[in-house]
Amino acid sequence: MVTLTFPTWMEPYRALATGKMTGDQWQALLRQLIWPVMGIATFLLLWQLAAQRIDTSLGQFPGPVDVWEQAGSLVDEHQASRAKEAAFHERQEKYIASRLQQQPEWEPVYRSYTGAPTFFDQIGTSLITVMSGFLLASAIAIPLGIVIGLSSTAHAAMNPLIQLFKPVSPLAWLPLVTMVVSAVYVTDDPLVAKSFLTSMFTVSLCCLWPTLMNTSVGVTSVSQDLTNVSMVLRLNALSHVRKIVLPSALPMMFTGLRLSLGIAWMVLIAAEMLAQNPGLGKFVWDEFQNGSSQSLGRIMVAVIVIGLIGFLLDRLMLMLQRALVWDKSSVQR
Amino acid sequence: MKALLELSNVGMKFDTPKGQFEALKDVNLKIESGEFVSLIGHSGCGKSTVLNIVAGLLQATDGGVILDKHEVTEPGPERAVVFQNHSLLPWLTAFENVELAVKQVFKKTKSKTEIRDWVEHNLELVHMAHAMHKKPDEISGGMKQRVGIARALAMQPQVLLMDEPFGALDALTRAHLQDSLMEIHAQLGTTVIMITHDVDEAVLLSDRIVMMTNGPSATIGEILDVDIPRPRDRLALADDATFVRCRQQVLQFLYEKQRKVEPMPKRNSENAEAARKRA
Ligand SMILES: Nc1ncnc2c1ncn2[C@@H]1O[C@H](COP(=O)(O)OP(=O)(O)OP(=O)(O)O)[C@@H](O)[C@H]1O
Ligand SMILES: [Mg+2]
Numbered sequence: 001m002v003t004l005t006f007p008t009w010m011e012p013y014r015a016l017a018t019g020k021m022t023g024d025q026w027q028a029l030l031r032q033l034i035w036p037v038m039g040i041a042t043f044l045l046l047w048q049l050a051a052q053r054i055d056t057s058l059g060q061f062p063g064p065v066d067v068w069e070q071a072g073s074l075v076d077e078h079q080a081s082r083a084k085e086a087a088f089h090e091r092q093e094k095y096i097a098s099r100l101q102q103q104p105e106w107e108p109v110y111r112s113y114t115g116a117p118t119f120f121d122q123i124g125t126s127l128i129t130v131m132s133g134f135l136l137a138s139a140i141a142i143p144l145g146i147v148i149g150l151s152s153t154a155h156a157a158m159n160p161l162i163q164l165f166k167p168v169s170p171l172a173w174l175p176l177v178t179m180v181v182s183a184v185y186v187t188d189d190p191l192v193a194k195s196f197l198t199s200m201f202t203v204s205l206c207c208l209w210p211t212l213m214n215t216s217v218g219v220t221s222v223s224q225d226l227t228n229v230s231m232v233l234r235l236n237a238l239s240h241v242r243k244i245v246l247p248s249a250l251p252m253m254f255t256g257l258r259l260s261l262g263i264a265w266m267v268l269i270a271a272e273m274l275a276q277n278p279g280l281g282k283f284v285w286d287e288f289q290n291g292s293s294q295s296l297g298r299i300m301v302a303v304i305v306i307g308l309i310g311f312l313l314d315r316l317m318l319m320l321q322r323a324l325v326w327d328k329s330s331v332q333r
Numbered sequence: 334m335k336a337l338l339e340l341s342n343v344g345m346k347f348d349t350p351k352g353q354f355e356a357l358k359d360v361n362l363k364i365e366s367g368e369f370v371s372l373i374g375h376s377g378c379g380k381s382t383v384l385n386i387v388a389g390l391l392q393a394t395d396g397g398v399i400l401d402k403h404e405v406t407e408p409g410p411e412r413a414v415v416f417q418n419h420s421l422l423p424w425l426t427a428f429e430n431v432e433l434a435v436k437q438v439f440k441k442t443k444s445k446t447e448i449r450d451w452v453e454h455n456l457e458l459v460h461m462a463h464a465m466h467k468k469p470d471e472i473s474g475g476m477k478q479r480v481g482i483a484r485a486l487a488m489q490p491q492v493l494l495m496d497e498p499f500g501a502l503d504a505l506t507r508a509h510l511q512d513s514l515m516e517i518h519a520q521l522g523t524t525v526i527m528i529t530h531d532v533d534e535a536v537l538l539s540d541r542i543v544m545m546t547n548g549p550s551a552t553i554g555e556i557l558d559v560d561i562p563r564p565r566d567r568l569a570l571a572d573d574a575t576f577v578r579c580r581q582q583v584l585q586f587l588y589e590k591q592r593k594v595e596p597m598p599k600r601n602s603e604n605a606e607a608a609r610k611r612a
Binding site for chain 2: 223225226228229231232233234235239243244247250326327
């Protein structure tokens with residue numbers, strides 16, 4: 001026999017459906033659904049009221065309804081652009097096929113479609129960039145954090161540098177990174193765009209620190225008892241790190257990784273805006289420069305999407321943390 | 334019979350911000366193979382320090398420890414330690430905790446299945462077979478302590494060192510574990526050094542009770558032989574003449590000869606008085 005078990009958060013809805021609500025379940029329903037919906041509704045109302053009173057040089061500030069319309073038109077533009085691209089490829093195929101029939105020895109030249117990136121293309125670019133930057137930062141920060149945590153010499157040597165560079169804003173790094181990438185990354189056949197590298201390195205430089213700090217603190221705070229166990233067992237240095245230090249530090253490490261990913265996303269948008277590198281930041285900047293009557297609405301769509309993606313990235317890390325970390329109490333909301 | 338373990342003129346000085354602190358001075362002790370020895374003394378006298386020196390976790394500043402003709406210079410699994418607060422790795426199950434130790438000690442001599450059997454055997458010895466795939470978070474304090482003991486036993490140590498192994502447990506669980514420990518000691522004949530605060534526990538379990546003087550410069554005050562035949566039964570012993578006499582002697586040592594006089598902390602009412610005057 002199969003028994004259906006509901007996740008606990010669904011319990012109130014089941015009770016509502018079967019008409020058996022307890023006081024606690026009403027409370028849960030209020031907390032989970034009714035209050036959040038009320039909060040959002042109030043916000044939308046205030047937004048609408050405020051928007052009507054703000055006149056900018058680009059017209060009235062967009063209210064929720066305008067923004068919704070702009071979101072729809074961004075979807076339409078994307079679909080139109082995809083259709084154009086498909087049509088272009090179809091034409092090209094036809095042309096090549098017919099020419100090959102006349103001149104079988106002709107080497108066909110394939111061109112790729114060069115339309116302007118749509119809003120959704122920009123989202124894709126930003127996501128790829130932020131993940132690359134974050135992974136690069138983690139690949140540096142985790143091993144370095146372990147070394148700093150294990151060796152007080154390394155800690156003494158690195159700490160001043162960490163304290164110095166940690167508070168630096170991405171905007172200060174950006175010109176340097178741009179110049180260095182231009183100078184160093186010279187190839188005729190670039191695998192990836194320079195702008196991608198610039199954004200990625202800037203993101204890495206800025207989001208390195210929380211992972212680095214948290215990993216090193218996690219490693220330092222391995223309990224003396226467990227270190228004693230390791231000594232009695234005569235674990236060698238490698239097993240000591242693998243069996244004792246890393247698992248102990250894992251909860252702290254994940255806290256750091258989550259903070260890092262949040263910072264990475266914030267930094268990326270700023271960097272894209274400033275350097276006009278492809279991505280959501282550039283979309284916002286272009287719309288701002290464009291200055292049509294729809295621009296503010298479109299920027300507002302971007303703002304909401306940026307927030308939503310940031311939130312989803314954080315949830316993703318939270319899920320990973322829940323799945324991988326042994327100390328469930330270390331997983332905060 | 335030649336002693337298995339010998340402490341000669343062991344002394345320990347700690348460097349503290351307020352200068353050197355001599356915790357131990359001239360500790361001399363010989364322990365024979367298979368003996369069960371308890372260390373008893375007031376809090377802070379240096380029992381853990383003695384045990385940690387034998388374990389190799391601390392280096393004596395004077396004298397030394399010889400185990401089976403070899404000087405002790407570093408920790409090792411032949412001197413397994415049962416720590417006061419179990420010290421299990423919280424991310425591993427009971428089985429995996431014991432397995433880590435077994436793999437480390439018998440990597441070269443036991444096959445995979447032999448290792449698994451040996452881990453299970455030791456968990457059965459402490460009656461933990463039913464919960465061996467649970468993590469430390471999911472089992473009670475007494476069960477964690479059992480797993481800690483199983484982990485130490487599984488290393489087949491020459492000496493088993495226990496620092497107040499039952500200190501944090503309630504009286505019933507403690508009695509239960511004491512019985513298990515006596516059983517295991519009878520079965521395996523392991524040499525044991527155990528620190529305890531509990532006089533009854535010391536008399537019930539030990540062949541000899543080593544009583545330490547108060548620090549600083551603590552040393553061994555008296556050593557009491559407990560001549561009670563084994564197996565011992567806690568109920569029958571309650572009015573056994575030897576048991577009562579031994580108990581009496583330890584109590585006398587602790588509360589007459591080595592009475593601990595500690596200044597009482599300042600009472601709150603006095604502080605409150607002073608605060609009121611200032612205001
Ligand atoms: N690392 C250290 N540095 C300085 N002093 C220390 C250090 N370790 C222990 N001591 C001192 O040595 C003395 C003995 O400590 P120890 O922990 O051995 O006592 P103990 O008998 O085990 O006490 P308890 O029964 O409370 O566990 C204490 O006065 C303690 O303050
Ligand atoms: Mg102690």
